[in-house]
Amino acid sequence: MTVALAIETSCDETAVAIVKDRQVLSSIVASQVKLHEPYGGIVPEVASRGHVADLNPAIARALEEADLAGGWGAIDAIAATCAPGLVGALLTGVTAAKTLAMVHGKPFLGVHHLEGHVYASYLTDPTLEPPFLCLLVSGGHTSLLAVRGCGDYGAIGETRDDAVGEAFDKVARLLGLGYPGGPVIDRLAATGNPAAFAFPEGRVSLPGGGVHPYDTSFSGLKTAVRYTIERLGREKPGEPLPIADLAASFQAAVVRALVKRTIAAAQDLGFSTIAVGGGVAANRGLRSALAAAADPLGLKVVFPPMAYCTDNAAMIACAAVAHFEAGRRSPMNLGARSRLAITDTLSLYGAERSPSAPLREDSLGERGGPEPVRPSGDRPVVGAAPLASGMVPRQP
Amino acid sequence: MQPAPVVGLAIHTTGPQLGLAARWPDGTTTDQVWDLGHQLSTDFHDYLQGFMGDRPWTILDYLAVATGPGGFTGTRIGVVAARTLAQQLRVPLFGVSSLAAAAWTYRDRAIDNGLALQMPARRGEYHVAFYQVSATQTPLPILNDCVMALEDWKLWLEARDRPHGLVEVGDQLGKDARSVLELAEQVWGQGDRRSWEATLPYYGQHPVDSPQSRPPAIEPP
Numbered sequence: 001m002t003v004a005l006a007i008e009t010s011c012d013e014t015a016v017a018i019v020k021d022r023q024v025l026s027s028i029v030a031s032q033v034k035l036h037e038p039y040g041g042i043v044p045e046v047a048s049r050g051h052v053a054d055l056n057p058a059i060a061r062a063l064e065e066a067d068l069a070g071g072w073g074a075i076d077a078i079a080a081t082c083a084p085g086l087v088g089a090l091l092t093g094v095t096a097a098k099t100l101a102m103v104h105g106k107p108f109l110g111v112h113h114l115e116g117h118v119y120a121s122y123l124t125d126p127t128l129e130p131p132f133l134c135l136l137v138s139g140g141h142t143s144l145l146a147v148r149g150c151g152d153y154g155a156i157g158e159t160r161d162d163a164v165g166e167a168f169d170k171v172a173r174l175l176g177l178g179y180p181g182g183p184v185i186d187r188l189a190a191t192g193n194p195a196a197f198a199f200p201e202g203r204v205s206l207p208g209g210g211v212h213p214y215d216t217s218f219s220g221l222k223t224a225v226r227y228t229i230e231r232l233g234r235e236k237p238g239e240p241l242p243i244a245d246l247a248a249s250f251q252a253a254v255v256r257a258l259v260k261r262t263i264a265a266a267q268d269l270g271f272s273t274i275a276v277g278g279g280v281a282a283n284r285g286l287r288s289a290l291a292a293a294a295d296p297l298g299l300k301v302v303f304p305p306m307a308y309c310t311d312n313a314a315m316i317a318c319a320a321v322a323h324f325e326a327g328r329r330s331p332m333n334l335g336a337r338s339r340l341a342i343t344d345t346l347s348l349y350g351a352e353r354s355p356s357a358p359l360r361e362d363s364l365g366e367r368g369g370p371e372p373v374r375p376s377g378d379r380p381v382v383g384a385a386p387l388a389s390g391m392v393p394r395q396p
Numbered sequence: 397m398q399p400a401p402v403v404g405l406a407i408h409t410t411g412p413q414l415g416l417a418a419r420w421p422d423g424t425t426t427d428q429v430w431d432l433g434h435q436l437s438t439d440f441h442d443y444l445q446g447f448m449g450d451r452p453w454t455i456l457d458y459l460a461v462a463t464g465p466g467g468f469t470g471t472r473i474g475v476v477a478a479r480t481l482a483q484q485l486r487v488p489l490f491g492v493s494s495l496a497a498a499a500w501t502y503r504d505r506a507i508d509n510g511l512a513l514q515m516p517a518r519r520g521e522y523h524v525a526f527y528q529v530s531a532t533q534t535p536l537p538i539l540n541d542c543v544m545a546l547e548d549w550k551l552w553l554e555a556r557d558r559p560h561g562l563v564e565v566g567d568q569l570g571k572d573a574r575s576v577l578e579l580a581e582q583v584w585g586q587g588d589r590r591s592w593e594a595t596l597p598y599y600g601q602h603p604v605d606s607p608q609s610r611p612p613a614i615e616p617p
Contacts (some may be wrong), residue, residue: 039604
């Protein structure tokens with residue numbers, strides 16, 4: 001039994017969770033939606049500032065709600081999302097996690113954000129085991145992955161431009177629906193006519209002819225919605241836009257594109273289980289259409305509960321538990337990266353401190369070296385002693 | 397019998413340098429500075445752990461951290477680490493302005509106890525502050541840290557119409573870690589035991605608001 005505390009700050013949610021194997025002991029999420037609403041999207045620097053303010057209270061709440069009998073002594077590892085995401089935002093969580101690991105003498109593990117979304121499915125169905133197909137759909141990512149084991153992934157398909165959640169946000173902005181776009185479009189789509197407008201499903205042509213069976217493109221779909229809005233404005237000036245019909249038709253095109261490619265991949269590659277992760281997994285249209293398409297083919301579909309669809313730290317802790325049990329640890333000089341393919345997840349572990357360690361995107365300067373610029377006083381000895389397990393620190 | 401020295405650790409990361417300073421249980425003070433640049437984001441904990449040596453974290457009576465102004469990312473790294481350490485160790489955390497720390501470092505440059513400090517900010521503006529300083533007392537802000545156009549700052553100083561020293565604060569701030577420690581020690585000595593929750597970075601500027609959309613930071617005296 002492994003207990004991990006994890007921090008997730010890759011975008012606009014400040015999250016801390018404690019997970020025991022695949023059981024969530026506590027999961028705190030402080031959303032920044034209100035903070036970014038005035039800007040119509042996420043401002044990276046604003047996100048980083050929000051994380052600094054929200055993170056430590058979230059750590060305290062996660063510990064309080066988990067109510068671990070042994071306190072810190074019951075926690076085996078500290079983890080943080082370290083890639084991909086907004087680098088400034090990631091660094092906040094990584095810095096706090098390393099500090100916790102250092103002061104309590106625990107191993108530190110960096111976790112790939114998308115792998116976290118894969119692991120959200122394990123929180124839903126603790127009996128789930130690889131291999132399975134994973135459809136990851138969020139504001140920053142749209143991918144079809146072959147899940148073969150912990151840290152062992154194969155890229156099957158992806159978006160060539162906008163992530164699906166990004167397309168929802170952009171179309172919501174075109175329709176004047178505010179931010180974030182996914183929930184409001186999903187709600188309106190339920191009342192509109194999905195056949196009112198014929199929007200393209202975003203085929204990706206191959207150089208030698210034909211179309212890619214699993215890749216998709218959403219920027220053309222977004223442009224088609226914009227042209228339709230402009231045409232309606234010209235043809236029927238002064239009339240209100242049929243917002244619900246536009247939302248329903250747009251969502252139908254998105255869902256059609258995702259379901260078609262997911263089912264094709266499962267059948268072509270012999271997967272019997274499909275797990276769906278990411279914020280767009282909360283979309284009711286996608287849930288019902290994928291389940292309806294999979295059921296007659298005998299394919300099992302696993303959707304995480306809504307709380308684990310959007311960014312959260314429970315999924316990161318769950319992934320950290322698996323890597324910890326596989327004997328993996330991250331070096332304390334692991335950096336944060338805006339991009340990292342999920343197929344490179346294992347590069348986060350095992351490397352001892354080395355100037356050529358792969359995760360150094362945010363380390364553009366020369367290494368300063370171990371010697372101080374202006375030493376004075378006694379010379380430090382490497383290895384501060386952590387708080388002993390169960391030790392109660394002094395009160396001020 | 398002498399009372400046991402108060403043990404504190406100060407962290408300064410608002411510039412490309414990492415500065416650490418500590419007062420140890422034997423009463424000695426150590427400070428060290430490293431030119432880490434962008435390596436700060438990856439190597440901070442290695443250097444901090446090395447600085448502490450084999451001493452247990454529980455020896456610390458308090459933490460202190462420079463809260464800015466300065467580089468946004470570097471400031472956050474120091475503040476997040478200090479907040480987390482103070483939270484876990486349940487000791488007070490003192491946030492100290494980078495400009496106040498510089499005022500303490502350069503207190504001998506004050507004229508008639510007046511010291512003006514200016515540091516380049518983004519968009520052609522300046523972080524500025526004016527402190528009343530002496531050799532023995534904590535700098536007293538006459539003008540709190542704020543952001544101004546250089547012309548406005550010059551006007552403010554002219555309107556004050558009294559002699560003062562002026563310090564151009566660059567980005568080599570690691571050496572001010574000792575000042576952060578000493579100022580925190582003074583606050584501790586006054587009986588202040590503030591919680592980590594009160595300490596957040598001071599940025600001075602917003603990533604979206606433009607100077608034109610903001611009212612003037614301060615009226616000249």
